Amino acid sequence: MPTPDDSSTGERIKEQRRRARLSQRALAQRIPYSYSLLNQVECGARVASAAFTAAIAVALGIDVTLLTGPSQATGAQHRRLAALVRPIRESLSLYDLAPGGRIPARPVADLVSDADRLCQEVRATHLRKAARALPEVIGDLTLAATTVPTTETWRALASTYRTAHDIAVKLGFPDLAFVALDRMGWAADRASDPCLAAIRQYRRALGHAEAEQGLGRRLVEAGQALVVDLRSREGLAVAGQLHLGASAVAARAGDSSAVDHHIAAARELAERVGGEAPEVHWLSFGQMNVTLHEMGAAITMRRYDDALRQARALKLPPTTLTSRRSRYLVDRALVEMETGHLDASLRNLVAARRTAPEQTRYHPRTRETVTGLLHTSRRTSESLAGMATWIGL
Template sequence: MSTHHHVGERIRELRKVRQLSVRQLAERVTISVSLLEKVESGRRTPSPGLVAQLARALAVGPDRLTGQPYINGGETEDQIQSVIPELRRILLTYDNPDTLDVAPRPLAVLAAEMDHVAQMRQDGQYAPMGPLLPGLLAELTHVALASRGEEQQRAFWWLARGYRATNSLAHKLGYHDLSLTAVERVHWAADRSGDPLMQVTAAYLKSGAMIRMGAYASARRLLEGLEQEIERLAPEASLTEAQIAVQGAVLLKLAILEARDGQPGRAAQRLAEARAAAGLLPGDSTHYEMSFGPTNVRIHEAASMIDSGDTERALARLREWGAEQDRTEWELPTGIAKERASHHHIDIAAARLAEGDRQGAYADLAVARGISPAHTRYHPTVRHTAAALVRMDRHQDDRLAAFARRAGV
């Protein structure tokens, strides 16, 4: 198994190319020299926020540091990879599509299939979802462009969801240029859907791309504007459940942004606002494919602490919440979107590794894989964490080695 070219090695190589010392680079991203040394040696998994900061300081995109897209080993044979060229063609010809060999199916049939695809997206089932997308997007595009009135708006509404699924697939596989194009197409379709909340959703996705690139000021302005826009949509401040859910997702995104931007106080304020919004809902919800509710607020609270570098407090909070369940640590309730649940355990694995709990880190990675194998396989933090665990493994644990191989290490 080769662990060459992990994220830390890429950082070190680019730092030398830029003729920066460890201290100079650490000062540029306001972290300690010892932390940067641990990252470069592969003993510490950098948070997504730190990856964005380092990429910006080194004048590259985050994908240059993470090594995405991952095309190596058995992944070159994945059917999921083969749909990427077709998706590029579909997104390029979005307003001037190729002629279909047969007439598109009725909108009701396409909507039902897209609803199924959206559920697969939330569950991280990328392999079965990917091959469905090109044909479905093509049919919906023809229906949307050929229809008029309310049916046309509905077709564009479903098309926006299809582009969202494309964005998620491209982002998870590491095709960030394709992901950004898909986000623009979500905007294009949402603007024609006649649904203001779908337009907010499109802008929300764009803010996520901004955060991943470290464009915090731009993302903050956009998200704060979205929060105000949702308030304007509600007469006499009486928000519907869907509006509350979308607004709550915006608040959680702001919390993560502030945590990554080194503003833990602001992050805590946004989390408090999201917690209050979640209290207005009967429970966890998925309006507009936004996982929002009490559970997701807690997931983001832990994630914001981890992104801020306070991994000890994040793990302590899990123990506090676990006591409420009469458990050692907090366990997610059933019914949470599998991609979201898997992501939580990936974050916690990185936090455990930072605190020196290698066995616990591996256990959380295994839980994440059990929840959503594809999401775990393609997540960069999994690769970083698994590679670090292998490098520190003195007993040559076969289970850990096998996990790392499956993760592409």
């Protein structure tokens, strides 16, 4: 059954459509989705995906938050998560003040190691553990950067702000994610590090691409301009990741030719990088990353048959980051559901939960897939009912 949050999203779409004095058919002609889907979303029979909601917002010329409403987590979940990220929020708010009452900063090498460890924790999907440790590390690095500033210290501080962004995105706090990216830009400027600044633009593009396709493209282009002359392994990997970001932006705009162009450019750069590059800003850029983004673009453009073929042909190596493996399993579960393979969909969701429970629980596609399975399954199995309860449906 649809959840209260899903139904309210449909109700908000109906309200905003009526305010714009549009019929359902008139609105459907403005979006890359069918009249039937719009009708089902408005009456609460289908869940509104993030891409669908963003397309509605663009068509109506309104901010997407007018349609999304509260976080997708339940009220109790959201309160617990808000308490978890509150110290991070405070540390970002006080970014330009050295922490009072602290002892002199620890050796820079130790601080850099801490920043790298937190990046690794997030990619291992230990989100709560990283969230609890992050404010203290930000404080120590802020103290070091404001007392004995060095390029290395500013880089490490920028890295912790990026970690704050990643945690905020994965736990469903987009407002905090945008603040973290602003702080990352502030620190990257002081480090005079073009690659860090370019990665920030890549993250900004993905954050804005849902509602503003033109802005997403401009942000990617701004990042590309920062690394255009770099020929190092680091520069090539960051440039390749920017092409992957551009492919995601293009997919949300339904521009398949642009998607193909950027995927091809990313593959060529991955060939030049040679193998995966996990050491480059934790991007793990390489051919596997390109293939996963190609599949993601197919999902975004609702080419589920293509995405299913790609997903089933893909064999993730044992060294694949936990966060990436979990995302692949959730994406595959959605594709299997959309193509009518309901048992396979649930199996992939269960595997994603086993692989990375925190990330899977709060991922919007998990909720979208479980809701779809509840609608289309002839009977609700114990496993599906348990999954629904676990994510708060």
